Amino acid sequence: MSKDDTKQDMYGDKHPSIVPAYIFAFLFTCFTFIHIGNMIKYRGWFFLPFVLGGLLMSAGYHSKHMSLRDRTSLIKAAIAEIGILVAxxxxxxxxxMMLGRLTLMRPQKPRLSIIGRRWITAIFVIADLLSFFVQALGIGTIVSQQDLKKGEKPDEKLRKNGMKIVVVGACIQVFALLLFVLNTVIFQKREKKHYGGSNIIDPKLDHGMTKTKLFLVKNGKGADWHVLIGTMYAVSGLILLRSVFRAIEFLPSLADKVMGEDWALYCLDSLPMFFVLVVFAFVYPPAVLNEAKKRMEQAGMNNA
Incomplete structure (x- = not known):
């Protein structure tokens, strides 16, 4: 283990295991490359932020196991914390962006979404970016108080302020996700009321999943939009679980008990985000939406 004797241990008296960091670094790297391949194959360029998120998670866990081998390195610990937190x-x-594209597949009237369909992507992405930068600012403030020489004491007030900033960023993300889910539920209900819940992607397909196989959805063939909506709910729930955990973890009153605990990080952050990559590896939204757009153009139904 590499160690600078003039600097304090970035992990203090905690001793996280290196093995889970290795495992998740490998898993996130593998599935991120699967998504890169899918993005190129299906020209799913709007899914680039998703790929960047996977790369950040991969870099975060690679840096985490390296920082555990060199526990006095600020740079390695900072990349690990920031990458895993904001990805x-x-x-x-x-x-x-998926919901924005899905709403464009129906006429503008009657209004199916509580947010104007051309504003959906902009509003949610702006909220998401705000969450991204606020959390990055907070974790940067916290990490700066760990880069100390032996015998130096961190500025507790500044460290706690950093935690509060992270909590604010996580709460912004939780609010955006809850509003997104509410908007999706209302869109689905109104769509069913006005269009009978027919398949937006292919009206010839039966309602629901009775004749739709998940492996067929990946390349857009036989794609049922209800399957796509279902994956959106599942992924929203996973990211929401993780965001709530992060908001709780960084509460100053609980941070010392939860922060740095292996079971909490890997069960309530790593696993949910890994399953997000897995779900969209099998039901790949750009492939489904591109196929939908192609079919609608052929049928003269393109409302975008």
Missing amino acids: PALNAASLY
């Missing part, structure tokens, strides 16, 4: 905001950005 889900990029994953969520592509999620919001």
Whole structure:
């Protein structure tokens, strides 16, 4: 273990295991490359933020296991903390873009969304970016108070302010996700009321998943939009779980008990975000939406 004897240990008296960091670094790297391949194959350029989120998570866990081997390195610890903390905001950005594109597949009237369909992506992505930068600012403030020489004491007030900033950023993300889910539910209900819940992507397909196989959805063939909506709910729930955990973790009153605990990080942050990559690896939204657009253009139904 490399160590600078003139600097304090970035992890203090905690001793996180290196093994889970190795495992998640490997898993996130593998699935991120799967998404890069899918993005190129299906020209899913709007999913670029999702790929960047995967790359950030990969870099975060690679840096984490390196920082655990060199526990006095500020740079490695900072990359680990920032990468893992802010990456889900990029994953969520592509999620919001999905709904924007889905609403454009229906006529403007009657209004199916509580937010104007051409504003959906902009509003949610702006909220997401705000969450991204606020959390990055907060974690940067916290990490700066860990880069100390032996015997120096951190500025507790500044450290706690950094925690509060992270909590604010996480709460912005939670609010945006809850509003997104509410908007999606209302869109789905109104769509069913006015269009009978017919398949936006292919009206010839049966309602629901009775004849839709998930492996067919990946390349857009036989794609049922209800499956796509279902994956949006699932991914929203996973990111929401993770964001709520992060908001609680950085509360100054709980930070010392939760922050740095292996079980909390890997069960309530790493696993949910890994499942997000897995879900969209099998039901790949750009492939489904591109196929939908192609079919609608062929049928003369393009409302975008």
